[in-house]
Amino acid sequence: MNYKEINIGLLIKHLVIERQLSMSRICDFINCRPEDIEEVYRSKSFDTDKLLRWSKLLEYDFFRLYTQHLILYSSMSKFPKGKVAELPQFRKNIYTKEIIDFILGKINHGEMTKIEVMFRYNIPKTTLYKWVEKYNIKNIEGDKS
Incomplete structure (x- = not known):
C-alpha cells in the first residue's frame, strides 16, 4: 500500500x-443510484460522512489510511509554550x-537506507534497530548505520 498517494x-x-x-x-445502504457509486469509484477523495458510510458497509476503517499518511509524511506541530490545545493532541510516534x-x-528492498528512513520519517535510531532485530530484517543495503 502506498500511503503517500491515497486514491480512496x-x-x-x-x-x-x-x-x-x-x-x-x-445503493440500498448508501442510499444512492448506481451512477453515484461509479462516481465514487472515480473520486480521489470525498466527504467524510460518505467515507464513514462506506467504512461501515465494507467493515473497513478507511480513515486509518489517512492516519498512516499523517504518521509517515507530516511533522507534528509544536503547540506554543504555555498554551493548552482545545482538541486532543496525538503523539506521532505510535507505529x-x-x-x-x-x-x-x-529497507529490505533496498529502496532506502536506515539513515534515510530515520531522516525522512523522523524515526529514532533505537526504534528502527529494535524493529530490524525483532522482525529479523537482513541488512541488504550495506550501510554502516
Missing part, C-alpha cells in the same frame, strides 16, 4: 469487488504493524 475511490472499488457486494446492496512493515519493506 479505487480502494473502495477494490474492496467492493473483493467482498463481492452487489450494486443493489450498495502500527502496517507502518513498521512499510518502513522495513523500504
Whole structure:
C-alpha cells in the first residue's frame, strides 16, 4: 500500500469487488443510484460522512489510511509554550504493524537506507534497530548505520 498517494475511490472499488457486494446492496445502504457509486469509484477523495458510510458497509476503517499518511509524511506541530490545545493532541510516534512493515519493506528492498528512513520519517535510531532485530530484517543495503 502506498500511503503517500491515497486514491480512496479505487480502494473502495477494490474492496467492493473483493467482498463481492452487489450494486443493489450498495445503493440500498448508501442510499444512492448506481451512477453515484461509479462516481465514487472515480473520486480521489470525498466527504467524510460518505467515507464513514462506506467504512461501515465494507467493515473497513478507511480513515486509518489517512492516519498512516499523517504518521509517515507530516511533522507534528509544536503547540506554543504555555498554551493548552482545545482538541486532543496525538503523539506521532505510535507505529502500527502496517507502518513498521512499510518502513522495513523500504529497507529490505533496498529502496532506502536506515539513515534515510530515520531522516525522512523522523524515526529514532533505537526504534528502527529494535524493529530490524525483532522482525529479523537482513541488512541488504550495506550501510554502516
